[in-house]
Amino acid sequence: MTPIVHVVDDDPGFRDSLRSLLESDGLAVETYADAADFLARFLPERPACLLLDVRMPGMSGPQLQEELHKRGTRVPLIFITAHGDVAMAVAAVRRGALDFIEKPFGDETLLGLVRRALEIDAEVLRMAEQQKDLSARMSSVSARELEVLGRVVDGKLNKVIAEELGIAVKTVEFHRRRIMAKLQAKTTAELINLVVQDRLTRRNA
Amino acid sequence: MASLALVLFIGLVDLATGYEFTLSILYLLPIFLTTWIVGLRAGACISIISTVAWFLTDLLAGHEYSHPFYRYWEALIKLAIFVIFGAMLGRLKLALARSDERLQRQRERLEETAKLVAVGEMASMLAHQINQPLSAVVNYTRSCLRRLRSGTWDPQVLEEIMEQASEEATRAGAIIQRVREFVRKREPSRNLIDANAMVEDTLSLMRAEAAKRNVRLVFEPATDLPKVDADRVMVEQVIMNLVRNGIEAMDDTPAGNRELRVLTAADDPRFVRIAVRDHGHGIPGDFAKNLFQPFFTTKREGMGLGLSICRSIVEFHDGSLWASANPDSGSTFHFTLPVAQART
Numbered sequence: 318m319t320p321i322v323h324v325v326d327d328d329p330g331f332r333d334s335l336r337s338l339l340e341s342d343g344l345a346v347e348t349y350a351d352a353a354d355f356l357a358r359f360l361p362e363r364p365a366c367l368l369l370d371v372r373m374p375g376m377s378g379p380q381l382q383e384e385l386h387k388r389g390t391r392v393p394l395i396f397i398t399a400h401g402d403v404a405m406a407v408a409a410v411r412r413g414a415l416d417f418i419e420k421p422f423g424d425e426t427l428l429g430l431v432r433r434a435l436e437i438d439a440e441v442l443r444m445a446e447q448q449k450d451l452s453a454r455m456s457s458v459s460a461r462e463l464e465v466l467g468r469v470v471d472g473k474l475n476k477v478i479a480e481e482l483g484i485a486v487k488t489v490e491f492h493r494r495r496i497m498a499k500l501q502a503k504t505t506a507e508l509i510n511l512v513v514q515d516r517l518t519r520r521n522a
Numbered sequence: 523m524a525s526l527a528l529v530l531f532i533g534l535v536d537l538a539t540g541y542e543f544t545l546s547i548l549y550l551l552p553i554f555l556t557t558w559i560v561g562l563r564a565g566a567c568i569s570i571i572s573t574v575a576w577f578l579t580d581l582l583a584g585h586e587y588s589h590p591f592y593r594y595w596e597a598l599i600k601l602a603i604f605v606i607f608g609a610m611l612g613r614l615k616l617a618l619a620r621s622d623e624r625l626q627r628q629r630e631r632l633e634e635t636a637k638l639v640a641v642g643e644m645a646s647m648l649a650h651q652i653n654q655p656l657s658a659v660v661n662y663t664r665s666c667l668r669r670l671r672s673g674t675w676d677p678q679v680l681e682e683i684m685e686q687a688s689e690e691a692t693r694a695g696a697i698i699q700r701v702r703e704f705v706r707k708r709e710p711s712r713n714l715i716d717a718n719a720m721v722e723d724t725l726s727l728m729r730a731e732a733a734k735r736n737v738r739l740v741f742e743p744a745t746d747l748p749k750v751d752a753d754r755v756m757v758e759q760v761i762m763n764l765v766r767n768g769i770e771a772m773d774d775t776p777a778g779n780r781e782l783r784v785l786t787a788a789d790d791p792r793f794v795r796i797a798v799r800d801h802g803h804g805i806p807g808d809f810a811k812n813l814f815q816p817f818f819t820t821k822r823e824g825m826g827l828g829l830s831i832c833r834s835i836v837e838f839h840d841g842s843l844w845a846s847a848n849p850d851s852g853s854t855f856h857f858t859l860p861v862a863q864a865r866t
Contacts, residue, residue, distance in 0.1 A: 330654070330658040330689070331655075331661070333658075334659070334660075334661035334687075337683050337686070338664055338665040338668075341664075341665040341668040342668065399649075399650050399653050399654075420654075421656055421661075422657070422660075423664075424664035424668065
């Protein structure tokens with residue numbers, strides 16, 4: 318999906334000039350006059366980044382940042398500051414914004430930042446997709462297979478697993494093949510890797 | 523006129539009621555009214571008339587005294603009381619008028635200070651406001667350049683962008699125009715001024731602020747200081763600014779050492795020198811050369827205009843402003859004002 322740059326700034330002249338500059342680099346741009354408009358229209362399904370004015374009437378930039386955080390909306394933020402707002406911008410970066418840029422700025426500086434933000438977001442989006450996929454595959458593994466899988470990850474040999482579960486080695490081998498197929502793992506190492514990844518995601522969630 | 527009628531009326535009533543039922547205290551009423559409304563002299567006249575009225579009613583009422591001299595003595599006492607009353611009233615009125623005047627002056631000075639503070643705030647707001655269209659112009663022109671360099675461009679798009687860029691530039695110009703109208707230059711008015719009194723007055727305005735930050739303000743006036751020829755309001759702004767800087771410089775000084783000393787001196791016969799000495803953090807060597815540059819600041823919230831404005835004011839008066847490091851700690855800011863020439 319083509320990435321998109323969102324611009325939230327209350328100054329119409331500045332907002333449009335940003336659009337013009339970003340479009341000159343072939344980027345898709347959407348502009349919003351205030352934070353409320355952005356919250357109403359933003360859809361987090363394609364790689365995006367948000368260029369956000371620090372000082373705005375109504376909801377300020379940092380307040381929008383907090384609101385997005387509360388809603389669990391993922392989008393890399395780049396704050397645009399004027400002289401005197403730098404302390405505010407630094408605080409915003411500490412709270413998780415990608416970066417800030419001081420007005421007036423060079424086009425290369427801005428476009429470089431935007432490209433980096435979009436790359437990061439695309440990567441995050443890809444990883445999220447992968448994780449969703451992985452957890453879907455994981456949920457197709459049956460309870461019995463999970464018992465076997467747990468022991469495989471612990472590094473136990475088929476013979477040991479068979480003894481522990483009171484089944485034939487052949488049955489263990491059969492379960493393993495089915496698990497490999499379900500999780501689309503080609504080697505045992507890959508299988509273990511997937512399980513570890515899944516456990517990490519679950520723990521972070 | 524009304525007072526005269528009142529005096530007459532009281533006299534007649536007093537006469538009618540006889541001398542044993544005395545109403546002479548009521549004469550104070552017309553005396554009070556006349557002194558307060560018309561003035562001290564008119565009040566004195568009414569006092570005398572009242573005394574005469576009392577004397578006549580007393581006489582006509584047939585008040586007998588054991589000795590005829592007592593009647594005159596009584597009249598004299600009445601007159602004295604009336605006049606003293608009037609005089610005290612006059613003083614009171616004068617004192618009130620003076621304190622009114624002082625309040626008025628103080629209010630004017632505060633307004634002037636507020637204006638200077640407002641200029642600082644306005645400069646900061648202005649920077650923001652002009653930055654806005656200026657940044658837009660940068661973006662538009664950069665956008666144009668990128669399109670031109672890419673080799674494929676639509677003249678119509680470029681035209682539109684340039685149109686918008688020039689609109690934004692015009693907006694920036696309009697903002698500057700508005701400011702220019704706001705800060706029309708105030709005509710300075712120079713007068714003969716006693717520098718000691720001026721410093722004393724300015725410090726009295728700063729005492730509250732100093733106390734809030736635990737700073738002791740000490741003033742060492744020089745004796746026999748010649749008068750200077752200066753715009754008092756402007757020079758007061760300089761003193762205020764230097765004192766405030768000094769107070770702020772001592773934020774990290776232990777409370778016991780927070781002393782700001784202001785002194786006046788006439789070490790050069792042509793100039794009066796005013797010095798403000800703090801025990802603050804001092805001025806790091808590399809800052810010294812930029813100290814008076816506009817927009818140079820080490821304060822988080824400052825615009826860096828204070829000292830540069832101070833220097834402009836002092837130089838406007840043909841004086842000079844400089845800073846020196848104290849041998850123990852902190853720094854001293856000095857400025858000079860030329861001694862007023864004897865007017866020929």
